[in-house]
Amino acid sequence: MNTTKNDKNTRTTGRPTLNEVARLAGVSPITASRALRGVSTVATELVEKVQKAALELNYVVNPAARALASAQSQSVVVLVPSLSNLLFIDTLEAIHRVLRPKGFEVLIGNFHYSRDEEENLLRNYMAYQPRGLLLTGFDRTESSRRMIEASNIPCVYMMELDSAAGLNCVGFSQLAAGETAAEHLLSRGRKRLAYIGAQLDQRTLLRGEGFRKALQKAGLYDPDLEVLTPRSSSVGLGGELFLQLLASHPDVDAIFFGNDDLAQGALLEAMRCGIKIPEQVAILGFNDLPMSEHMVPRLSSINTPREAIGRRAAEQMLTLMAGNTVARPVQDMGFELKVREST
Amino acid sequence: MNTTKNDKNTRTTGRPTLNEVARLAGVSPITASRALRGVSTVATELVEKVQKAALELNYVVNPAARALASAQSQSVVVLVPSLSNLLFIDTLEAIHRVLRPKGFEVLIGNFHYSRDEEENLLRNYMAYQPRGLLLTGFDRTESSRRMIEASNIPCVYMMELDSAAGLNCVGFSQLAAGETAAEHLLSRGRKRLAYIGAQLDQRTLLRGEGFRKALQKAGLYDPDLEVLTPRSSSVGLGGELFLQLLASHPDVDAIFFGNDDLAQGALLEAMRCGIKIPEQVAILGFNDLPMSEHMVPRLSSINTPREAIGRRAAEQMLTLMAGNTVARPVQDMGFELKVREST
DNA sequence: CTGCATCGAGACAGCGCTACCTTAGTGCCT
């Protein structure tokens, strides 16, 4: 009925192949292959002919055939712990912007803050023989670690830093960020400082640790004011934990939240209950999500260079995939305290 | 130095192949292939032997080889207009949940509300010979349309409905949603109703159209109260447009926003300026983002079944990929008006 | 003018898997 081109009796794709391009250009298939891949040992004249032929036929390589023949794909796997709080979207977008123009495919995996799920994704994606791995943080199962090591695939770790291990990583010091948070609140004359963190991923814990250390140094650390829950971070949860903490510890005068959505929830709940921010309690968030500067009062937060991390990590990956070593494997992209009305 | 298994002089992957599995199981490679794919014509006894062998060798198929041999991949392409406002995350997650367990790879493309970028992505992904396409809405370039048609790849359209064209689509009536919004605000006794929309994608326009129609029917339509901007939807923009509208039209007593982030921005700006919501202006959002119910006052919104749409679309896709036709190609998943404090 | 290094292009084979066809084996009907 339909005028489909490839009827039964042929297993072909129907799309033009490299052979046809080569024939049209009057060269051998292998020369056409080299010409299109930009391998140096082809005369510029021939390269042009091949490119012209490819364009004319609307030729696009068959990634499957290429992957099979060369035993490696053109894809880079990115594993992130979450997509649902905008945190990693900026990073992902930046990675795409760097890698796609170079002809790499970006495979995204969301492991929902689960080490086991990450291991699963890793195992799955390994089958695709990816050219590179962009991973989040260092907290993973031992099998995951072994898989990565054994695969010999270039790997860049994002978000955290670890100068000890000699790994390629692009991020910032979560510990220092926690310290900065504490120092800022202390500089505001606050004495009863709390930390509220959810999700309890490695980075949330590290920030809490930095916060704690700074408070201990100031002699103001009180373990009762450390609220940690494995529940996932959300606006609703932030409001809830905020009210709970104030009910049990009415003297708290500053709270550092492990993520902006928690802090936003606290601000909203404070408004609802008539709690004056920052007069009664100063509130400091983390990540500086787009909405934070619009909150009432405007939320002070620590801005994290999520876009820059993605970009830089992807650039490192390009270097590694080209077979070179990265000059500075550990890249501290820093962070920036944004002081606004809530502190 | 390193104890890598595959030294030079071999082009193999180093991973176990189907041949090795077959040898270990004592069957022919093709039988092993069929056994692992679950093709029916293999004795259960042999299937078990093959599966055991595969497990023992830690065998994973080589997707490139499979794709090359069968002239089709195991991947499904999903194209969404944005990742940065959480709207499509729920849908994507649901799609993953349905397709991954069935062994399909989900390739995500973000076309940033650009028809040209969508066309580009489509062209790119076609090279991967995807098994299916999950697309957002119907507004695309003519070339995109032709590409989809010519490819003969099963396609499901999400978010909007179009019963005319005989396409598979899963969504809800954007027009009806706009009407519902207007009717709700009218039922609250409001007379000067405005619509504020950004991004101007097809769906935002359709909602505006539904809203307008309902107002015309009520004899309360005023084109001056329709604020449309191609700028991308954000909290900041919402606040800005809200203040502008109130400055130029102080008599407005209700506003329907095309997206919740705009409405949230308006609520925050209203609070900042001391504008009473809903007394002076009723505010109604769209999509019911997670934060909306926590706003002050709690934001009334129209909840859209984003998760259900993703799930259903993926299920339809499974049916189509299995070679069957879908019983009900047009699936209206509805929407739900959530009345809260802001109206 | 010859010999040797260098470079560009092609021949060949094979990556790992599955479509297609064939063959062997089973039960059932006449």
Place this chain on the structure above:
DNA sequence: AGGCACTAAGGTAGCGCTGTCTCGATGCAG
């Protein structure tokens, strides 16, 4: 008992591309 349909398993070939080796052409020194 013989032939037939039907099912289960295997043999063969090839999907489209690229790594490796080979070969011919070129340039230059001796």
